[in-house]
Amino acid sequence: MKKMEYIDEIVSWEKEFDFFYQVKVRFSETDMFGHLNNTVPFTYFEQARIEYFKSQGFMQDWVKPENKTIPVVADLQCDYLSQIFFDEDLRIFVKANSIGNSSVDLHYMAKKADGSICLTGRGTIVQISKKTGKGEPWTEEMRDLFFKSKKSTVR
Numbered sequence: 001m002k003k004m005e006y007i008d009e010i011v012s013w014e015k016e017f018d019f020f021y022q023v024k025v026r027f028s029e030t031d032m033f034g035h036l037n038n039t040v041p042f043t044y045f046e047q048a049r050i051e052y053f054k055s056q057g058f059m060q061d062w063v064k065p066e067n068k069t070i071p072v073v074a075d076l077q078c079d080y081l082s083q084i085f086f087d088e089d090l091r092i093f094v095k096a097n098s099i100g101n102s103s104v105d106l107h108y109m110a111k112k113a114d115g116s117i118c119l120t121g122r123g124t125i126v127q128i129s130k131k132t133g134k135g136e137p138w139t140e141e142m143r144d145l146f147f148k149s150k151k152s153t154v155r
Contacts, residue, residue, distance in 0.1 A: 002079070002081070004120055006097075006107065006122045007107075007120065013107070013109075016095055017093035017095050017109055018095070019048075019051075019055060019094050019095065020048070020092060021044075021047055021052075021091070021092045022089065023044055023047065023089075023090050023092060024087065024088070025040075025085065025086050026086070027086050029086075030086045034085050034086055035084065036084035036085065038080070041078045041110065041121065042076060042078060044090070044110065044119075045076065045078070045092065045094075045108050045121055045123065047092070048093070048094045049106060049108075049123075049125070051094075052106075053071070056142075057145070058071070058142065058145075067130075068130055068131065068136070069127050069128060069129060069136045070127070070128060070130055071125050071126070071127055071128075072125070073123060073124070073125060074103065074124040074125065074126045075123055075124050076121070076122075076123035077121055077122055077123065078120075079119065080118075081120065082112075082116065082118045083118075084112075084118050088112060088113070090110050090118070091110065093109040093110070094106055094108055095107050096146045097122065099143060099146045101137050102127050102135030102136055102138060103124050103127075103135065104124070104125050104138075104146060105122060105123070106122065106125060107120075107121070108120065108121035108123070
């Protein structure tokens, strides 16, 4: 397996994930060779990220019109480790790796039904003010929910 700069040691890193979102590769997500199109993992990461944020109770507040903050993606990357084909079942795992004042570095891992890792990724999400567009600090409650994961670290 190739070395990803955001993963120190793959076995320990893999064990830190708890939350996952299940997807099935649709025919429309594949290319003429039957492989998953290279843009689709970012959609899978988005789906899993939203479900992760919902599980934390964040999305329910962010989507309220009166709420003053929203999450934005600052960067996102994906490493493709093995081929993925139509009709495969994947589990897309998400975890908070490090937490800043108004940002969180999320890590992603996709596993096939046989348990093999086929994708890894990471991305920074920033909570911003709808009015100013500037970073808005996490509340203490939000930070506590992120820290619920034993492996999260402050950045």
